[in-house]
Amino acid sequence: MNFLERLFLPPQASTHAKVVDDVFIFVTWVNIIFFVIVAAAAIFFVIKYKRRGPNDRTPHVTHNLTLELVWSIIPLFIVMIIFFWGFQTYMVARIAPNDSFEVQATAKKWLWAFEYPDGTRSINELHVPFGRPVRVVLSSEDVLHAFFLKDFRVKSDVLPNRYTEVWFEATKPGEYVLQCAEYCGKDHSRMLGKVFVDNKADYDRFIAEGPADWKTMPPAELGKMTYEQAGCVSCHSLDGSKGQGPSWKGIYGSTHQFVDGTSQVVDENYIRQSIENPQGKIVKGYEGIMPTYQGLLREKQINGVIAYIKSLK
Ligand code: HEC
Ligand SMILES: [Cu+2]
Incomplete structure (x- = not known):
């Protein structure tokens, strides 16, 4: 990174961060140079052609072909360079390679939920294996959000009822910040996540053991989260009311009858x-519809559900 990049831009951590920055820096330099030329010419002419007395008249000039050609053709070349270079870079940054590792990301007020190829889920914590391009398919459950990974130079709107996508390949393993870059309500500024670019061993551990915050979360709380995220909530109530499945309220320690009489x-x-x-034992009064x-569910989640059911007195 050169001086200007280090001063204004976050570190370059993805394979296409550099080409994105190059176009940006080029445009910035064009702006700076033209600002100086135009401002200097303006100041020069103001002084040179100041009216110095009642008979001080500027000569009558209609046009200057050479000058007009120069200030049309040079900028034309510059904007064409910016267009083609920018277009090429945009395509690189836009189109994910075919062999990408694919993750589904869902935004909702105010968190990021991720789903991995094997069905694993995590919240506000995206783990990806190092050394592979990653394609993130984005959607929102409520309002407009934006998925922004500054170090990877990746940003996309996240919309309800439509999929958008981004892709990146990290240049080194590590931890990166994910931000929501579209004002989405009260806790928008706290809609932060982390992207972990893991070595193979770390990634496998994540898939086997779950996100890091599970380790510190009390089991009953993890159980409650599982209840909500794994869809138990759609069939099991917590208040004693009968749904498609029996309520979980106060069931721990009680005796249940099954359809086979046991x-x-x-x-x-x-x-x-x-x-x-x-399907092993079907509770009397219900049908065997539970998948x-x-x-x-991982070991920890099952333990969590057990702790959670116990806590529902
Ligand atoms: C499609 C609806 C449905 C979903 C989703 C569902 N269940 Fe069930 N569940 C049932 C039904 C119906 C029964 C009763 C019949 C049976 O025992 O199979 C039941 C029974 C149970 C029982 C025994 C309850 C008792 O009172 O004896 C437990 C424990 C349980 N489910 C846990 C879960 C957990 C944990 C999840 C989520 C990870 C879940 N269920 C998701 C429908 C569902
Ligand atoms: Cu948001």
Whole structure:
């Protein structure tokens, strides 16, 4: 990076950051140079052609062909350079390579939710493997947001009911800031995320163990998050009302009857079995419509759900 870039631009952390900056710096220099030329000429002429007395008349000049050609053709060349160079750079920054690693990102007031190829999800924390181009498919659940990774020179509007996309390939592993760059209401300025460009081992660990904040989150809270994010909420109520599935209120420790006539006390093992093999024991009065979550929820999430159900007295 040269002086001007270091002064005004964030670090270049993606493969196309440099070409984007090059066009930007070129346009900036063109602006600076032309500002100086125009301002100097204006000052020079103001002084040179100041009216110095009642008989001081400027000569009658209609035009100057050479001058007019010069100040038309040179700028024409410059804007054509900017156009073609900018267009080429835009295409590079716009079109994701075919073999990209693909992540789905959903914006909502005021967080970023990510979904990975294997179904893993995370909130406000995007993990991508290092050494591969990454394509992020964006959509919004509510208002207009913008997905902005300054170090990668990546930015796109995020709209409800329409997909937009960005792509990048990081030049080194590390942690980068994700910002929402479109005013989207009260907590817009806190709609921050992190992008982790992981080495293979770190990425595999993330997929196996989940986002870092799970480690510090109390189990019941992780359970509540899972309840909301994994869709349990659409069939299980928390207030005792009957939905498509039984309410979770106060079930821990109570005895449940099943359609096959057997019964069992709701304990940790029963909850785990209900999640992994819902058709194994079907609660009386309900149909076996619950999908299995085997392999979809991680160990920590299942423990979290158990803790959460226990807390619902
Ligand atoms: C499509 C609706 C549906 C979804 C989604 C769903 N369940 Fe269920 N669930 C049911 C039904 C219906 C039953 C009762 C029949 C049975 O036991 O299979 C049930 C039973 C259970 C039970 C046993 C409850 C009891 O009172 O004995 C547990 C625990 C449970 N579900 C956990 C979960 C968890 C955790 C999730 C989310 C990860 C979830 N369910 C998502 C429909 C659903
Ligand atoms: Cu936003």
